Amino acid sequence: MNKITNHMPTAELQALDAAHHMHPFTENAALAKKGARIMKSAKGVWLTDTEGHKIIDGMAGLWCVNIGYGRTEMGDVAKRQMDELAYYNTFFQTSHIPAIALAAKIAELAPEGMNHVFFAGSGSEANDTNIRMVRRYWDIKGQSEKRIIIARTNGYHGSTMGGGSLGGMAGIHAHGGKIAGIVHIGEPNWWEQGGDLTPEDFGLLRARELEAKILELGVENVAAFIGEPVQGAGGVIIPPSTYWPEIQRIVDKYGILLIADEVITGFGRTGNWFGSQTFGIKPHIMTIAKGLSSGYQPIGGSIVCDEVAEVLGSHGDFNHGYTYSGHPVAAAVALENLRILQEEHVIEHVQNVANPYLWKLWKGLEEHPLVGEAKLVGLMGSIALTPDKAKRAKFAAETGTVGYRCRERCFANNLIMRHVGDRMIISPPLVITPDEIDILISRATASLNECYAGLKADGMLVSA
Numbered sequence: 001m002n003k004i005t006n007h008m009p010t011a012e013l014q015a016l017d018a019a020h021h022m023h024p025f026t027e028n029a030a031l032a033k034k035g036a037r038i039m040k041s042a043k044g045v046w047l048t049d050t051e052g053h054k055i056i057d058g059m060a061g062l063w064c065v066n067i068g069y070g071r072t073e074m075g076d077v078a079k080r081q082m083d084e085l086a087y088y089n090t091f092f093q094t095s096h097i098p099a100i101a102l103a104a105k106i107a108e109l110a111p112e113g114m115n116h117v118f119f120a121g122s123g124s125e126a127n128d129t130n131i132r133m134v135r136r137y138w139d140i141k142g143q144s145e146k147r148i149i150i151a152r153t154n155g156y157h158g159s160t161m162g163g164g165s166l167g168g169m170a171g172i173h174a175h176g177g178k179i180a181g182i183v184h185i186g187e188p189n190w191w192e193q194g195g196d197l198t199p200e201d202f203g204l205l206r207a208r209e210l211e212a213k214i215l216e217l218g219v220e221n222v223a224a225f226i227g228e229p230v231q232g233a234g235g236v237i238i239p240p241s242t243y244w245p246e247i248q249r250i251v252d253k254y255g256i257l258l259i260a261d262e263v264i265t266g267f268g269r270t271g272n273w274f275g276s277q278t279f280g281i282k283p284h285i286m287t288i289a290k291g292l293s294s295g296y297q298p299i300g301g302s303i304v305c306d307e308v309a310e311v312l313g314s315h316g317d318f319n320h321g322y323t324y325s326g327h328p329v330a331a332a333v334a335l336e337n338l339r340i341l342q343e344e345h346v347i348e349h350v351q352n353v354a355n356p357y358l359w360k361l362w363k364g365l366e367e368h369p370l371v372g373e374a375k376l377v378g379l380m381g382s383i384a385l386t387p388d389k390a391k392r393a394k395f396a397a398e399t400g401t402v403g404y405r406c407r408e409r410c411f412a413n414n415l416i417m418r419h420v421g422d423r424m425i426i427s428p429p430l431v432i433t434p435d436e437i438d439i440l441i442s443r444a445t446a447s448l449n450e451c452y453a454g455l456k457a458d459g460m461l462v463s464a
């Protein structure tokens with residue numbers, strides 16, 4: 001078995017994978033028949049599989065490889081840190097240099113007044129922390145009844161019990177249930193749900209559901225509202241311009257805490273350090289993970305505003321933490337990632353080069369007969385597939401059927417572009433160049449053409 005990493009043929013690797021490896025969010029029996037595509041190495045925006053195909057990664061892994069693959073500085077830092085101090089905890093009045101340095105660096109980059117970091121191993125864990133943190137905060141303030149967290153349908157906040165419950169995905173709730181004290185309001189998804197309203201009016205309508213829900217539950221029972229500045233896993237749903245200002249007004253009016261889940265939108269994805277800056281949001285807590293280390297090490301956390309941190313830190317222990325909170329190797333690697341993002345002006349590249357260049361071509365996809373709207377903020381984008389643009393119609397086939405077919409064409413054309421229902425989504429490494437964007441768009445166009453031809457041949461260009 002020690003030869004697994006070397007020269008085993010793809011078919012044998014696939015057989016072992018099928019026999020022993022349970023994949024997340026996957027029907028393993030179906031995958032076992034088909035065989036997983038096995039990645040072997042990567043550099044920049046390019047993946048290489050075990051068959052030697054060069055695949056352009058339009059998803060930065062799972063929205064995380066912001067600096068691109070293959071940066072050897074990251075491994076150098078990891079090795080140095082492992083040799084120096086491979087592990088120590090931060091529970092019992094101890095600390096270590098990487099956790100200190102990373103917390104201070106994050107505080108420097110975070111919006112004004114957000115100067116404290118509680119570390120976790122992932123985005124899901126960080127959101128579980130947030131649930132306990134906001135409830136504990138209100139306990140200390142003498143308002144123990146304030147326990148409910150309002151979240152949104154089709155939001156994604158991870159897949160632990162807490163994270164999965166905050167998320168508004170019925171498929172996740174169906175597998176294992178949902179913890180108490182979390183309620184959901186509608187999502188600002190104008191394309192699917194806006195009807196005859198303008199996007200701006202629909203944005204207000206959805207935001208005002210928060211106010212209605214607070215009044216229905218009683219503000220004395222509501223701890224916090226959580227939302228992603230842009231829903232990622234929900235399909236890259238960029239909210240109408242009216243949405244976040246109205247949410248902010250309501251949160252301020254009723255004095256509940258605001259949690260911005262920045263796991264995807266943090267660290268440059270939207271063209272600023274944080275999505276909250278792009279959308280003018282003033283959160284009390286921001287969830288971070290993914291781009292924090294560009295996926296080179298598993299690490300997440302909560303960036304906490306001064307007031308919440310002070311309340312939490314001055315009334316006895318907060319009985320919560322993870323063995324790997326602030327893990328020294330992960331923290332050192334994250335710090336190196338932030339250095340690269342900052343010193344190589346990666347976020348300026350997104351703002352001044354990659355976003356404007358991609359936007360011209362991405363918007364151009366709206367000319368394709370299969371594409372309704374094309375949306376992009378920074379380097380996260382989506383296109384809605386539709387049989388009838390004028391009506392923003394759904395396909396007669398079950399939702400996701402067409403999206404899956406399109407994704408399969410992309411995969412065959414060595415482009416990673418995911419589908420969420422019948423929306424295609426991209427989130428490439430932030431270092432993608434204009435030449436690489438050209439390749440991404442030409443493969444996406446070829447895949448859309450093939451998908452369209454296939455739907456036509458199978459008589460599937462039919463509205464629901």
Ligand SMILES: *Cc1c(COP(=O)(O)O)cnc(C)c1O
Nearest residue numbers: 122123124156157158261263264
């Ligand atoms: C991915 C994601 C999470 C969960 O992060 P994990 O590291 O997978 O646990 C939480 N929130 C958002 C917005 C995400 O995209």
